[in-house]
Amino acid sequence: MSRYSDAFEKALTLKRLDQLTRLTEDLYGVVHGMAWIDDAIAKAPLLDTYRFVRRPTLCLGAGDPSASQVFMLDPQKRWVRTLSRFYRLAPFTVSWPYSGGGQ
Template sequence: MSFDDPLRRENAMKKIELLRKLTEDLVGIMDGSRPTASELSNAVSLVGAQVCELAVPCLAGLAQGHPELGTKLITTSQIFSADPEGRWVRTLSRFYRIEPSGEQQTFRGRLQ
């Protein structure tokens, strides 16, 4: 997920803005100020809603020294950026340094 491409960069900036707005909304929900009556009256109506899952890019591997999970096999949160050379990724929660094992093929190129 390199941002050299202008369209990819533009899309990334849009996602950053959405995440900024989401953060503001979540803070408001936590402090009881959101959603307002106006926000709900202007919200899109969703009829017959059902919970479903959406696949997002993530990684699975042996985490070493994870601050919460220690050393164990994990699946990361959603990837938001990846080094074009395959050396690191930034997920929703943190940076990961990629250290391929001798047995696996690199993911480099799959995320670009």
Template sequence: MQIINDADQAAHKLNVEIETLENLLRDLKSLRSGSFPDKKALASAPLIDQWSLGTRPVPCLYGVISGHPRFRRSEGVTSDVWVMSPNRRFIRTMSRYYRLGVRAGKT
């Protein structure tokens, strides 16, 4: 998740994030078309040994959500938060923008 408060910071941080996501998208499209990494490509990839599958939490927001296109006003949780700008009062999740209202515990 990127937390940004000014345009210069946003440009740098988002350029890095965009490049990472573009690389992921390129690889996913390649896999979808049936093109898997060859031995040469995998030879230079890091090795993960004695591995096991796990899960980890991702940043999200909990709160009272209203104006959502699929759900009526209710308590809920967002999808993964990718960008948060408290100063500009928005977040961008995996699926959409949200406006930030009052933070929990503040009046």
């Protein structure tokens, strides 16, 4: 018997489970040097304006107040994996006066 009586709650849980499954597969692919990871990163959207947000965990924000939890970051190759997807990152610059954000 399912513990979910509400179809909406069940749908949200299944969506989150799918996100976590894809995240796990991507992290496994990065750690084990799987060839398809380079293609996935190359096709990822480019964020040219972004900032790192410190909450209880490191988060990535791009223009609006929302931010996604960062699960993996490669600052040399300039990409990040959040819960939902990979993003390519434009070079990080600091605007003056420094306010703790990106561009």
